[in-house]
Amino acid sequence: MTHCDQSAATPRTNLSALLGLDAATTSAPSSFFATASASSGVDAASRRLNALFPMTSLLSSAPCASSSSSSSSKPPQQVLRSASANTSSAPAASSTSHSNSSNISSSSNGSSKSQRSPTAQKSNSRRRGSLKHTQSLPHKMPYKICIIGSGNWGSAIAKIIGNNVQAHSGVFDQHVTMYVYEEVVNGRKLTEIINTEHENVKYLPGIKLPSNVVAVPDVVEAAKDANILVFVVPHQFVINICKSLHGKIAHDAKAISLIKGIDTTNGIQLISDVIRDELNIEVGVLMGANIAGEVAAENFCETTVGCANVRMGGIYKQLFNTSYFRVNVVTDTIAVELCGALKNIVGVAAGLADGLKLGDNSKAAIIRIGLCEMMKFARLFYNCNDFMVYFESCGVADLITTCAGGRNRKVAEAYVQTRKPFQQLEAELLNGQKLQGTLTAKEVYHVLSEKKLTQEFPLFTAVYQVCFENLDPQLFLTSL
Numbered sequence: 273m274t275h276c277d278q279s280a281a282t283p284r285t286n287l288s289a290l291l292g293l294d295a296a297t298t299s300a301p302s303s304f305f306a307t308a309s310a311s312s313g314v315d316a317a318s319r320r321l322n323a324l325f326p327m328t329s330l331l332s333s334a335p336c337a338s339s340s341s342s343s344s345s346k347p348p349q350q351v352l353r354s355a356s357a358n359t360s361s362a363p364a365a366s367s368t369s370h371s372n373s374s375n376i377s378s379s380s381n382g383s384s385k386s387q388r389s390p391t392a393q394k395s396n397s398r399r400r401g402s403l404k405h406t407q408s409l410p411h412k413m414p415y416k417i418c419i420i421g422s423g424n425w426g427s428a429i430a431k432i433i434g435n436n437v438q439a440h441s442g443v444f445d446q447h448v449t450m451y452v453y454e455e456v457v458n459g460r461k462l463t464e465i466i467n468t469e470h471e472n473v474k475y476l477p478g479i480k481l482p483s484n485v486v487a488v489p490d491v492v493e494a495a496k497d498a499n500i501l502v503f504v505v506p507h508q509f510v511i512n513i514c515k516s517l518h519g520k521i522a523h524d525a526k527a528i529s530l531i532k533g534i535d536t537t538n539g540i541q542l543i544s545d546v547i548r549d550e551l552n553i554e555v556g557v558l559m560g561a562n563i564a565g566e567v568a569a570e571n572f573c574e575t576t577v578g579c580a581n582v583r584m585g586g587i588y589k590q591l592f593n594t595s596y597f598r599v600n601v602v603t604d605t606i607a608v609e610l611c612g613a614l615k616n617i618v619g620v621a622a623g624l625a626d627g628l629k630l631g632d633n634s635k636a637a638i639i640r641i642g643l644c645e646m647m648k649f650a651r652l653f654y655n656c657n658d659f660m661v662y663f664e665s666c667g668v669a670d671l672i673t674t675c676a677g678g679r680n681r682k683v684a685e686a687y688v689q690t691r692k693p694f695q696q697l698e699a700e701l702l703n704g705q706k707l708q709g710t711l712t713a714k715e716v717y718h719v720l721s722e723k724k725l726t727q728e729f730p731l732f733t734a735v736y737q738v739c740f741e742n743l744d745p746q747l748f749l750t751s752l
């Protein structure tokens with residue numbers, strides 16, 4: 273991590289310093305954005321980025337989630353063709369597919385082990401091993417789906433899944449189970465309410481769920497026989513759920529995680545790593561600018577599936593894509609997942625700025641600095657060097673929506689206004705829904721301080737200090 277030590281000597285809010293680039297590239301981003309906005313698509317932006325940031329040791333084109341699959345080295349259009357060719361056991365991806373970029377996109381071209389941090393090497397080699405195993409096992413359709421989680425996002429995605437399995441009846445079993453952490457609402461069990469009224473009246477009121485989605489209070493029972501497990505619980509609960517499922521899932525089960533967070537119980541781990549390690553299954557991810565209520569109301573948005581297994585990427589597209597919820601599949605799963613986790617810390621920072629009534633310029637600065645820290649974290653800890661993923665929905669778009677309308681933003685704003693503890697505000701304002709950003713700030717800070725890197729991440733560090741060390745919010749911008 274010598275590049276990191278070098279950048280410590282430069283002003284931290286400078287893009288070059290935050291990303292660990294040479295001073296010579298400092299002026300590049302503005303000219304890039306001018307070109308990117310004028311161009312018709314991400315491919316043009318990609319070419320421009322490659323021209324601006326040639327393959328230095330810091331910015332190789334290596335993806336963080338390098339897959340052993342040969343398709344990973346092909347340009348996007350080629351990968352698209354292999355994706356449909358490889359879905360021989362499934363129909364081609366839905367006709368409502370994204371038209372402005374490839375169905376499956378990747379700029380993967382292998383990676384140099386010598387450039388990786390030990391963390392990145394361990395994580396990536398584990399992914400390669402698991403993919404090799406599972407990609408050789410084509411699944412016999414139909415896939416049976418279990419949704420593990422039934423909160424705000426879990427319920428919104430249950431609506432999509434329930435409808436999509438009906439739209440693709442040859443591919444998916446029509447009966448979808450949804451694990452519901454049982455609680456009593458207005459004197460009745462939540463599972464009973466969902467199964468009779470087809471509405472999660474606590475976490476997604478006013479939205480009807482398809483009747484083929486059946487609430488089950490026992491996670492082992494819910495996941496029994498399922499071939500695709502959709503994990504969508506707040507990240508602090510995933511370990512215990514996985515432990516309950518250990519050894520009790522179908523032999524060919526695969527998972528996709530919609531959970532935005534990381535785990536630091538045993539060093540830094542992505543949530544997909546936690547699931548993979550505990551259940552020994554292949555795990556994809558879905559992250560994007562997707563505030564649940566807006567998705568449930570069927571307002572147009574996009575999302576990103578990260579899936580190194582191209583065939584499963586096609587299946588996930590059929591499971592999640594709708595006319596209003598546009599799925600794009602990429603193979604770089606780690607960067608997608610890191611975006612989803614880290615943007616929640618930036619959402620807290622944005623809320624603090626709102627509480628201080630700093631206005632839109634400050635919010636924009638926080639988004640920019642936060643994005644730089646996200647990219648730097650991904651590069652340092654996971655060797656993620658492919659910028660293009662930040663232009664997918666999981667990147668800048670999710671940062672913007674989280675910093676404008678997310679729960680992390682809302683609660684942080686209330687913190688500045690009331691100075692009540694975050695936990696109390698979470699309980700008072702979110703009606704059982706969970707904050708992910710404060711906990712993620714703590715987890716990330718733990719890792720950064722262990723590696724003596726807190727000064728390299730002033731925004732992440734300041735958010736932690738406000739949330740857990742009583743730093744005056746008025747002071748949180750001074751370190752940036």
Ligand SMILES: NC(=O)C1=CN([C@@H]2O[C@H](COP(=O)(O)OP(=O)(O)OC[C@H]3O[C@@H](n4cnc5c(N)ncnc54)[C@H](O)[C@@H]3O)[C@@H](O)[C@H]2O)C=CC1
Nearest residue numbers: 422423424425426453504505506509531532563564705706
């Ligand atoms: N809500 C949103 O707009 C979005 C959320 N996400 C992510 O999806 C994940 C899940 O979020 P939501 O569905 O919104 O959940 P939520 O924030 O609504 O959390 C409440 C859920 O947690 C469950 N729960 C409470 N205690 C539990 C325990 N001890 N064990 C297991 N479950 C327990 C509750 O029963 C409820 O289902 C999070 O990582 C979040 O960041 C991602 C995109 C959008």
Ligand SMILES: O=C(CO)COP(=O)(O)O
Nearest residue numbers: 560561562563678679680
């Ligand atoms: O992830 C989200 C939107 O994509 C939701 O963010 P919040 O958890 O801050 O509401």
